[in-house]
């Protein structure tokens with residue numbers, strides 16, 4: 001195919017890619033394992049492009065880590081310290097290339113697919129971060145830190161966070177933190193908590209409370225009609241969904257103010273839809289607001 005917009009979501013273990021036609025509909029998909037390291041990531045991305053389009057109109061890439069001016073930094077799970085990904089892919093393909101942080105790309109994708117111009121997307125994965133789209137445009141901020149609410153401290157005397165603060169939302173609700181606090185993989189913690197494991201129950205309770213705070217921060221600061229929830233922690237059957245709804249209900253029960261905002265009703269789960277790849281395909285034409 002020619003003329004399609006290719007979007008590539010590069011994750012720690014797999015690369016999910018889509019081709020969009022002029023109307024923005026997904027017309028082809030490709031899925032392959034991620035080769036780690038800078039060379040591996042470039043190779044994986046190029047393989048996805050070739051599988052989807054001979055001459056793509058544009059290529060957008062969502063990738064974990066900090067992204068500025070097409071350069072990826074600190075993508076530790078991929079083994080990348082610094083990689084000028086946009087320039088490398090553009091040189092190899094001749095296409096216009098845009099690169100953005102994967103959580104932000106997912107927010108753009110959710111906004112597009114769900115036809116919701118203003119949306120906040122909370123990613124509960126190994127770490128915790130949000131992407132915000134306002135009136136169809138990605139919110140980037142002064143230095144690209146917009147949405148880094150995982151490092152909002154909800155307890156100054158709480159557990160230490162990798163960022164140097166204490167009591168960050170991520171230090172409770174991030175998958176890595178939950179695993180550490182529960183003493184077992186995060187995926188097992190909810191079931192263990194439900195069956196009475198005291199340590200797991202305490203860790204899960206704190207993780208759910210921190211996640212609820214993250215949802216409230218987004219709802220109260222942006223007031224979007226939809227708060228999308230994505231990431232491994234939010235996967236169906238993992239136990240988080242019911243717990244999070246219950247926690248938001250409990251908070252609303254004691255507050256007419258919160259009740260009126262109906263925050264719980266705004267939650268929508270991304271699930272396994274390729275929204276991050278769709279969002280990535282739209283990145284080259286995004287003009288973020290600062």
Ligand SMILES: [Zn+2]
Nearest residue numbers: 151161163168
């Ligand atoms: Zn932190």
